[in-house]
Amino acid sequence: MKKLNTLLAQKENLLSIYFTCGYPELADTTAVISALEKNGVDFIEVGLPYSDPLADGPTIQDSSQKALENGINLDIVFSQLMSIKQSNQTPLVLMGYLNQMLKYGEEKFCQQVVDCGIETLIIPDLPMVEFENHYQALFDKYGLTNVFLITPNTSEERIRKIDSYTKAFIYVVASSSITGAKGEISKEQIDYFIRIKAMQLKSKCIIGFGISDKPTFTTACAHAHGAIIGSAFIKHLGSHGVENIAAFIAPIKA
Amino acid sequence: MKSKFQPDENGYFGQYGGAFIPELLHPNVKELADNYIQIIESEAFQTEYKALLKDYVGRPTPLYLAKRLSQKYGAHIYLKREDLNHTGAHKVNNTIGQILIAKKLGKTKIIAETGAGQHGVATATVCALMGLECTVFMGEKDIVRQAPNVARMKMLGAKVVPATSGSKTLKDATNEAIRYWIQNPATFYLIGSVVGPHPHPDMVARLQAVISEEMKWQLKEKTGKENPDTIIACVGGGSNAAGAFYHYMEDQTVELIAVEAAGLGVYSGESAATSQLGEVGIIHGSKTILMQDAYGQIQEPYSISAGLDYPGVGPLHAHLFETKRAKFMSATDNEALAAAYELTKIEGIIPALETAHALAVLPKIKFKKDQVVVINLSGRGDKDLEIFIKNLEA
Numbered sequence: 001m002k003k004l005n006t007l008l009a010q011k012e013n014l015l016s017i018y019f020t021c022g023y024p025e026l027a028d029t030t031a032v033i034s035a036l037e038k039n040g041v042d043f044i045e046v047g048l049p050y051s052d053p054l055a056d057g058p059t060i061q062d063s064s065q066k067a068l069e070n071g072i073n074l075d076i077v078f079s080q081l082m083s084i085k086q087s088n089q090t091p092l093v094l095m096g097y098l099n100q101m102l103k104y105g106e107e108k109f110c111q112q113v114v115d116c117g118i119e120t121l122i123i124p125d126l127p128m129v130e131f132e133n134h135y136q137a138l139f140d141k142y143g144l145t146n147v148f149l150i151t152p153n154t155s156e157e158r159i160r161k162i163d164s165y166t167k168a169f170i171y172v173v174a175s176s177s178i179t180g181a182k183g184e185i186s187k188e189q190i191d192y193f194i195r196i197k198a199m200q201l202k203s204k205c206i207i208g209f210g211i212s213d214k215p216t217f218t219t220a221c222a223h224a225h226g227a228i229i230g231s232a233f234i235k236h237l238g239s240h241g242v243e244n245i246a247a248f249i250a251p252i253k254a
Numbered sequence: 255m256k257s258k259f260q261p262d263e264n265g266y267f268g269q270y271g272g273a274f275i276p277e278l279l280h281p282n283v284k285e286l287a288d289n290y291i292q293i294i295e296s297e298a299f300q301t302e303y304k305a306l307l308k309d310y311v312g313r314p315t316p317l318y319l320a321k322r323l324s325q326k327y328g329a330h331i332y333l334k335r336e337d338l339n340h341t342g343a344h345k346v347n348n349t350i351g352q353i354l355i356a357k358k359l360g361k362t363k364i365i366a367e368t369g370a371g372q373h374g375v376a377t378a379t380v381c382a383l384m385g386l387e388c389t390v391f392m393g394e395k396d397i398v399r400q401a402p403n404v405a406r407m408k409m410l411g412a413k414v415v416p417a418t419s420g421s422k423t424l425k426d427a428t429n430e431a432i433r434y435w436i437q438n439p440a441t442f443y444l445i446g447s448v449v450g451p452h453p454h455p456d457m458v459a460r461l462q463a464v465i466s467e468e469m470k471w472q473l474k475e476k477t478g479k480e481n482p483d484t485i486i487a488c489v490g491g492g493s494n495a496a497g498a499f500y501h502y503m504e505d506q507t508v509e510l511i512a513v514e515a516a517g518l519g520v521y522s523g524e525s526a527a528t529s530q531l532g533e534v535g536i537i538h539g540s541k542t543i544l545m546q547d548a549y550g551q552i553q554e555p556y557s558i559s560a561g562l563d564y565p566g567v568g569p570l571h572a573h574l575f576e577t578k579r580a581k582f583m584s585a586t587d588n589e590a591l592a593a594a595y596e597l598t599k600i601e602g603i604i605p606a607l608e609t610a611h612a613l614a615v616l617p618k619i620k621f622k623k624d625q626v627v628v629i630n631l632s633g634r635g636d637k638d639l640e641i642f643i644k645n646l647e648a
């Protein structure tokens with residue numbers, strides 16, 4: 001049974017947290033996941049540190065850089081994830097760039113992901129046409145689901161097509177931006193969320209990019225099935241450490 | 255019939271190319287892909303492009319028989335004088351073309367990346383000419399080593415934004431330009447080489463193709479034949495080489511030589527010889543050959559020449575390499591410096607450091623008697639004087 005799909009079907013106002021593997025310390029990957037689970041995060045975006053993360057802002061870039069300096073690599077990530085496979089019940093979504101998968105070996109990558117108990121991938125530089133031509137069959141073979149992103153500039157026709165391909169959720173990018181905490185959600189953004197909701201898509205929508213705290217999370221949840229917080233969490237983790245994750249999550253859940 | 259060296263509908267040259275872009279860029283890239291060929295082939299574009307190249311840039315650039323160089327290496331060596339273009343390099347052929355495309359698409363804000371600063375200067379120049387706003391991203395390391403070009407860009411009214419991530423060179427400047435583009439989708443990304451997502455590599459190649467178009471009739475005038483035996487060009491992203499090769503790619507009798515920067519030596523760990531060190535991967539939205547580690551992390555290249563200090567090559571060049579249509583050679587920092595001093599001494603031409611890499615392979619090639627060789631002299635060395643002076647003294 002797909003853990004993430006069960007969750008999406010049964011619960012609303014989902015809180016998802018993005019974190020970077022191997023940050024702040026190499027071995028922190030598992031501790032961060034456990035702490036997020038303990039604090040009631042609904043699902044977790046596991047970020048694979050990349051040297052040239054084009055869709056990410058300075059906070060996630062810096063955390064990736066630090067993680068790479070710590071010595072993180074895909075083999076270490078997979079062994080870390082394997083070590084908590086039994087204990088962790090929270091669905092994990094793997095987020096990385098296409099070149100990481102390409103170089104690792106596409107089949108080997110998919111096999112490892114599945115072995116770690118992960119069913120869902122977010123690859124921001126994998127466009128729909130490449131998915132159709134080169135990856136759909138591969139992902140199907142391993143039972144993997146690809147999450148597509150939509151943005152304020154994505155046409156209605158394209159959103160409908162993405163909806164038809166979606167097996168987990170649609171990632172609604174909150175604004176024309178790379179990742180990074182912005183502080184507030186504008187009227188324009190809300191109009192865009194309303195427009196998406198009015199399309200009555202079959203897939204659940206989760207909002208991300210620029211969600212940072214209780215007010216922005218609440219606003220996002222009013223217009224979608226949940227939201228993802230990334231940079232704001234990474235910032236907190238960087239300055240307060242793994243021990244103080246509760247201090248970040250509790251006010252958002254309150 | 256369509257050429258083997260033109261991209262297919264998804265932007266692939268053989269297995270290389272494509273458009274691996276975040277969804278946010280999809281509308282921009284699609285708009286360009288749907289329109290660029292039609293615009294470039296339109297009579298209005300061609301008239302304006304040709305007029306500007308002639309009266310503003312100073313084309314056609316001369317094809318000069320370098321007699322003393324020829325004597326030294328035992329071949330008929332012609333220099334295609336792209337260094338005599340306005341702004342000092344081939345880069346302006348592309349920026350003139352793209353600024354006309356940008357205008358046609360109604361864009362008013364222009365961004366660009368630059369390594370050596372030549373593309374940044376050429377972009378700032380056309381923006382000044384057209385009265386458009388210009389922002390150029392440049393690696394912090396390159397801002398220091400190519401200071402004259404930074405000053406020129408600023409004087410031309412461009413904003414120069416330092417790229418402080420990674421190796422602080424061309425790769426990182428390109429990352430920053432793409433990130434800015436994602437956040438400001440109304441801007442036009444005026445890319446400086448045959449890199450990036452489709453249609454950028456093909457668009458830039460078409461705009462640089464004027465180099466080989468002129469070579470054909472100039473060679474015919476001078477030698478009686480349109481074809482040389484050999485064309486040599488340096489490769490950073492690959493735009494000057496693409497332009498010099500363009501109209502000869504189909505004709506297997508013309509030998510094409512692409513020269514990459516070997517830094518301190520191809521296998522020294524301080525090099526930018528992508529074809530020798532790279533493997534298939536994705537960089538800046540394009541599937542190509544790139545320098546990366548076992549986990550696909552992009553490696554930091556090194557070359558004395560900011561314009562060649564790039565861990566990838568354009569997808570067309572990856573295809574030319576894989577199909578062996580072009581021969582890939584390399585030159586180290588020291589070989590390039592020696593070649594620059596030599597050309598200066600015996601022909602009175604100070605080449606750009608990038609260009610010097612193309613000249614540096616001359617001693618490594620055994621020429622046949624009467625072999626006709628064209629070297630694409632992609633740029634002039636004014637911007638590199640400080641480095642030349644420092645190494646003269648050393």
Ligand SMILES: Cc1ncc(COP(=O)(O)O)c(C=O)c1O
Pocket residue numbers: 343344369370371372373446447448488489490491492493494495560561562606608609632633634
């Ligand atoms: C004079 C000159 N030649 C060559 C290059 C390398 O670029 P490309 O390979 O796109 O021609 C540059 C780039 O800055 C340059 O300034």
